Amino acid sequence: MLTLFYCDHYDIPLPPGHKFPVRKYRLLREALTADCAIDLAPAPLAFEHDLRRIHDADFVAAFLDGSIDPIKMRRIGFPWSRGLVDRTLASVGGTLAATRTALQTGLAGVLAGGTHHAFRHEGSGFCVFNDMAVSAAWLLEQQPSLRIAFIDLDVHQGDGTAAIFAEEPRVFSLSLHGAQNFPFRKQKSSLDIEFPDGTTDQAYVAALKTGLAAVSVFGPGFAYFQSGVDGLAGDRLGRLGLTLAGLAERDRLVLSWMSARGIPGVITLGGGYSDPIERTVEAHAQTFRLAATFLPDFSKPRRTFSR
């Protein structure tokens, strides 16, 4: 069974009308509960020392104890609360746990995380800490010769991830995103592929193939797939024109690319802001149901790509 860690056992207290779609996490877990190919597990909390592998100690301490500058919280977009701290620690802890699981099974996921706008010294855009970067740093500590790829398919650039690993030759960051969308000051990923507003399935899929070919040349031994679905047509924050079928094709391309090359990895959530939110939930659920069908291909003996 495909193990997925969830975080909605910790609630983020938000004021009425806040634009973060906190409901989607519970709805997604509920949508996957009946799937007998999926095993849902509560995410454990990350420890402070996990966060400090990537994030500045002052930033970590100030967020955890609530003394963080309100200007920094405004950039993140959430009011500070003890509930937000627990939820954030679970989000990072879920991706760490999924990483450890994927080392055993080949593939695992987290129904949270993918918080790719978080930088070393500050958060941004609904992202406090960068769960994927923290987990990758743990992996590199365990296996110093490992090469890690980020396949970031959220409609917004993975700017935090790109900046964090800008000088790290063992990491390749691929980001496919809307050219006209947040963040408006882009960072430099290993490879950025930008789309004009309204881009549809065919152009997107062709660009993804080009991107994955570049990652193949890099030769990763582990991958993080940030599977944001805010590229879906009609998404409130998306600006692209992808269909559910196009997103399924996207997911199939990434998963078959990973499994064919024996690259274990973790699927994280990402953005998705459709109205109604059920449409976003359907797109996320589709990703994880498809991933569960790929799991047997990941469980086969693997080549290692460490160099």
Ligand SMILES: [Zn+2]
């Ligand atoms: Zn996004």
